[in-house]
Amino acid sequence: MSDDEDYLSDKFLIGASETTQPKTYTQRRQEALKQSRQKNERNRTKSRRQREQEAREDGLSKSLFERAKQDKDAGANKALGIMMKMGFQLGQSLGRPEDSPPTKVATLPDASEHSASSTDTSKPKHKAEPLPLNEWAGKKGIGLGKRSRSPGASERIAKMAKMAEEAEQESFRDRSRREYEQRHAESHLALSQRTCSNLDEEAGISVSNPVCYSVLPR
Template sequence: MSDDEDYMSDKFVLETEKQTTTSLFFKKSQQREVELLKRKAAAEERMREKNKSAKVMEQEKREEGLSSAISSDNKGFEMLIKMGYKPGQGIGKTESGRAEPIPVDVKANRLGLGKSDKRKPPKIINPTAKLDTLKTEDFRNRISIKKAEQLTVTDLLKSQKVCEQLDVKENLQEPKEIWFWPEIENENGSTDEDEEKEELQQELLSTNEKLEILTKYLRDNYFYCIWCCAAYGSNEDLKDNCPGNTRSDH
């Protein structure tokens, strides 16, 4: 090749390809290594195929058969062709029949042929069922709280009556606290405690708190329990024989 020839010409490229040294190709040892890797990969693939379970192989073959169209070698297809059938059209004189073969319905259960699965259908969950349950629970809780409040009011009134009786026996002219005794109505309908109503309102004691304070007063001073309906001989007798100082203890 002369110096005047263009180095970008086809002749220059062809000459360069001929002069390529063999050092760019794999050595024999590298070629053997590549061949061994290929054989190993092929052997592993064969082992995987061999170790497949019969169920997996059956499923793969079924999917392969269902995904491929019927060939002209099929006897049924050959008979249809002889009778004038053309692929893609419907069967019958008017070509209004089925154009595709009947799909295969794979039987997955172990029931006999024609036996239907009579298992119960899945239960339909009502989305509002949980809300209804919450409403019911809320109603029950409100009823329970209301009943407990009524019992507390009853116990407080009973404690006030007992306290008044025991205080009177001890010649007390008035209760230690205004609300320790039950309210007494006068003939005009007003109570003896009208003038002290503001003081009672400022106390801000709940019914539970009043009952707890009055219960302690009766137990400490008279060893009396309204739920046992009994007065004990001493504080030790009260502690030993009375279940406790609340309704729930009894």
């Protein structure tokens, strides 16, 4: 090493051997699974539906004119071949060509002529590109949100059954509450009757008719 070289230079790091840590069993297994998955993807044969989907997307992404330019053979498509025999050229627009209007004799300007000329200048030009193909994506309302389905007969029947079940549950709760309140009142009444009977016996009062204890006071 010469005295002019800097000890911080990268030359001293070029010859340094890289130390790599040994991989664990989990890392080796993950790499093996990844390699086998990639190999299966490469060797996997596509199903008929996948091939049809790819061919459909490829066909919709290119227009008839683009495919004709790539193939350099317009005779493969009968419709395009007939159009080219009639004088159609790729890149032209369909319809009568817009020629210059015939010259007219100079006359006084008229309002109808002025309106006609204004409408002529505002005429849209013929399209040179075919209209794009928009696939039908189902019935949609205003916007792209999915409309809620109108309730059918089965849904209405299910809703009515649910309402009847809820009403039955409410009536069951009311009946259970009334029965509980009645049992509670009867237990209080029996306790009161027993207390009255005991007090009368302690006071030496004899009751010839014990049915009076069973009468509910009002």
